[in-house]
Amino acid sequence: MTKFAIGIDFGTQSGRAVLVEVSSGKEVASSVKEYTHGVMDEWLPDGITRLEDDWALQHPADYLEVLQVTIPEVLQKAEVSADDVIGLGIDFTACTILPIDKHGQPLCMLDEYASHPHSYVKLWKHHAAQEEANILNEIAEKRGESFLNRYGGKISSEWMIPKIWQILNEAPDIYELADQIVEASDWVIYQLTGELKRNSCTAGYKAIWNKKLGYPSKDFFKSLDPRLENVVEEKLSDKVYSIGKKAGEITLNMANLIGLNPGTAVAIANVDAHVSVPAVGITEPGKLLMIMGTSTCHILLGEEERVVPGICGVVEDGVLPGLMGYEAGQSCVGDHFEWFTENCVPASYHLEAEERGINIHQLLTEKANSLAVGESGIIALDWWNGNRSTLVDADLTGLLIGATLLTKPEEIYRALIEATAYGTRMIVETFRTHGVPVNDIYACGGIAEKNSMMMQIYADVLKMEIRISSSSQTPALGSAMFGSVAAGKEQGGYETIFDAAAVMGGVKDQTYVSNKKNADVYDQLFEEYQKLYDYFGRGQNNIMKRLKKIKKDSLQVKDGGVVC
Ligand SMILES: Nc1ncnc2c1ncn2[C@@H]1O[C@H](COP(=O)(O)OP(=O)(O)O)[C@@H](O)[C@H]1O
Ligand SMILES: O=C(CO)[C@@H](O)[C@@H](O)COP(=O)(O)O
Structure with missing residues (x-):
């Protein structure tokens, strides 16, 4: 019996799902749901709270809508039964974070905080924590913090710690109230499985976490602001789960909402960019x-x-x-x-x-x-x-x-x-x-798919051949691959992401070759x-x-x- 996996890519403006045949990587159906609230960079949904420059927020209810709309749609389009779906994976923009209460409820979804900008999801391109990032970098450099080397010498205002610090500085009540501050990707997995498992990809790239060394020291956080000394224990968690593992299984409640079977395997969350690598078949340096x-x-x-x-x-x-x-x-x-x-x-x-x-x-x-x-x-x-x-x-x-x-x-x-x-x-x-x-260049994503002039310009500017992903929804395909690994070989999936990449990932035959004159x-x-x-x-x-x-x-x- 043919088995399928679903991958969902939560982008900046929409969420996109693909239903993929596990044995071949063939995409049999896809569905796109634009976010109802879009990117909020001027006003909150109440229509009266104006955001300052450099803010970019999202509404977590939009993510649940994506699940509710796109999953039934791909199943219906392909006439595939939920019984044949062995696994689900998701990827997300990052660092995209939100404060939640102890029940996992986003603070912005509580009536009393609906008009508070800091209670919403801070999207990856929320740039209003630049001041915090500047101070963090200055202090880290003075202290000779070795983690800076892993991040190119600077921590970006887009990443987790500057964003958390901005909440603390501008809305200490929201900071206090938040039981945890989580990546939106991990929050969606939490909703699907009932388990909050922070993924190693966002923790590593966006939250200064390292597999061997963990987070920066308490002393470092204290040197930023004494109130941040215990930020890891209080708002994050040093329990981090590796990508490529299973996060859990779809709960009964969620299964009813999205049309999949309870017990379907769900992969640890991933990031949209990183998840795309095996989807184009790249597994080496x-x-x-x-x-x-x-x-x-x-x-x-x-x-x-x-x-x-x-x-x-x-x-x-x-x-x-x-x-x-x-x-x-x-x-x-x-x-x-x-x-x-x-x-x-x-x-x-x-x-x-x-x-x-x-x-x-x-x-x-x-x-x-x-x-x-x-x-x-x-x-x-x-x-x-x-x-x-x-x-x-x-x-x-x-x-x-x-x-x-x-x-x-x-x-x-x-x-x-x-x-x-x-x-x-x-x-x-x-x-x-x-x-x-850098020996070879590959491209994927909406633009690689839609604009061949642009890809030719890149080949000419870089003076390199460019290979294009065979999938028009590469991150979602990558997520489906991780979903099939979460399901495992016994269920008809794969043992490792390398095995899945060999079969399910790939590039188109046509490439862009650099023109010497240009x-x-x-x-x-x-x-x-x-x-x-x-x-x-x-x-x-x-x-x-x-x-x-x-x-x-x-x-x-x-x-x-x-x-x-
Ligand atoms: N033909 C095109 N050429 C260049 N850019 C395009 C074209 N069509 C859409 N875009 C741009 O692509 C972006 C959307 O990219 P896409 O990969 O679909 O979404 P996302 O970044 O949310 O994952 C938009 O910013 C839009 O301006
Ligand atoms: O920064 C990352 C990944 O690290 C992206 O999520 C972020 O640039 C947003 O990606 P998109 O442009 O929406 O595809």
């Missing part, structure tokens, strides 16, 4: 995978732990058992194309796209594709949402240089795409310079990009930060109603 969507994550396996400045982290067993998993990233990729289409494209372009039945990205891509490399005379920095790697600074902002009265929207669109490719080249070169080989011009442009990168990103000119400060002060005056 030297192959860098770009997971390209709202943001881009770069995941690479290595044999040894090396110090690589500005990466997000290197975690033993963080991606696959027995190997070092390196992560780097760019905080905004698709997100800044979206910003551009929504804010800077004339109505005539939108009309043309509508009349031709294509979307605005496709129209701009088509126009941009007819430009020669360098023809527009413009270049951009890809920091519209800060810089994750290699500068680890959420306070950096966007830059476009060279525009004239003749500059066209498609030229800017292309410059933004090129900027993200240069950003990736900075990351690849940084890995290589610090002794971590690559030569891109070399010149990349040199210019590097100069801008160093000038604006490494302290020679902190104009981006000064502008942010002026903006903050100005808004305070405006909101406070002070009239000069």
Whole structure:
């Protein structure tokens, strides 16, 4: 009898489920549920509580809706019975965290806290804890904390400890009230199985946890703030579970809600980027995978732990058992194309796209594709949402240089795409310079699937061939693979994730090959990009930060109603 596994990828804007045939990796059905509350970056659901700049929240009820909608839908579409589903896995954006009470109830779902911003899920791209991150980095450096080496020299404001500290600083009542502060991924597994098991991937990459050393010392936390001395015991847990293991089984109550059988195996949660690695069939060092969507994550396996400045982290067993998993990233990729289409494209372009039945990205891509490399005379920095790697600074902002009265929207669109490719080249070169080989490049995610011009630009800028995942839902496929490992061989699944990857993962036959003529011009442009990168990103000119400060002060005056 054919057996199936389900994988669910909880992204930035939606949750996506795939139903996969375990013996072949064939995806037989998929379903997408947009989050009802979307990303909350201006208002809370009450419509009256306004969020400050750099906030990005989600509502946990949206995650449960994803389970309730997408699982029955994939079963129905494929006409597969729940009896034939042996396992379920999920992956999530990270670091995406929420405070919960002792019953596992998110604080934002309690009436009395529904209008309190700090009671909600802080999404990975919530950047309002930059101040806490700066102080943390300063103190850690002064104390010579060795963990900094594993995180490229800096802890990002996107990660767990700065976010927790921001709650403590700005809402000590919420901090006190929270029985635990958990990754949203672990919370969903908790809802499915009744067991809270923190996964080693988010703990390792986002919460400064190490397999051998655990969390930083109490003394370190105390040096940040005496109230944080016991943060691990009080709000986290030093019990961390390895990815690739079974978390538990679906409870009766949950089974009724989502249409699966009680007792179905559920895998320990994983992160969207990391879970994608075995899904493209990567199980060895030297192959860098770009997971390209709202943001881009770069995941690479290595044999040894090396110090690589500005990466997000290197975690033993963080991606696959027995190997070092390196992560780097760019905080905004698709997100800044979206910003551009929504804010800077004339109505005539939108009309043309509508009349031709294509979307605005496709129209701009088509126009941009007819430009020669360098023809527009413009270049951009890809920091519209800060810089994750290699500068680890959420306070950096966007830059476009060279525009004239003749500059066209498609030229800017292309410059933004090129900027993200240069950003990736900075990351690849940084890995290589610090002794971590990058021999092959792979890509997956919404953009790798949708925009072939962009993938060709990346091949030309990186001067490397790019292989594309055979799945259009790579993270969800990876999660289904972990689901089949959680079920185990006896149930028709697999013993290890390596066995599952060999059968279920893979890439398309078509690859993107670098064009020498284009690559030569891109070399010149990349040199210019590097100069801008160093000038604006490494302290020679902190104009981006000064502008942010002026903006903050100005808004305070405006909101406070002070009239000069
Ligand atoms: N044809 C396209 N070219 C470039 N970017 C695109 C295109 N279509 C959508 N996008 C961008 O892709 C992002 C969504 O990526 P996707 O992988 O689907 O989701 P997520 O990042 O939530 O996992 C959006 O930011 C959107 O602007
Ligand atoms: O940072 C990570 C993983 O470490 C991602 O979850 C985060 O960049 C969000 O990913 P998406 O852009 O939504 O695919």
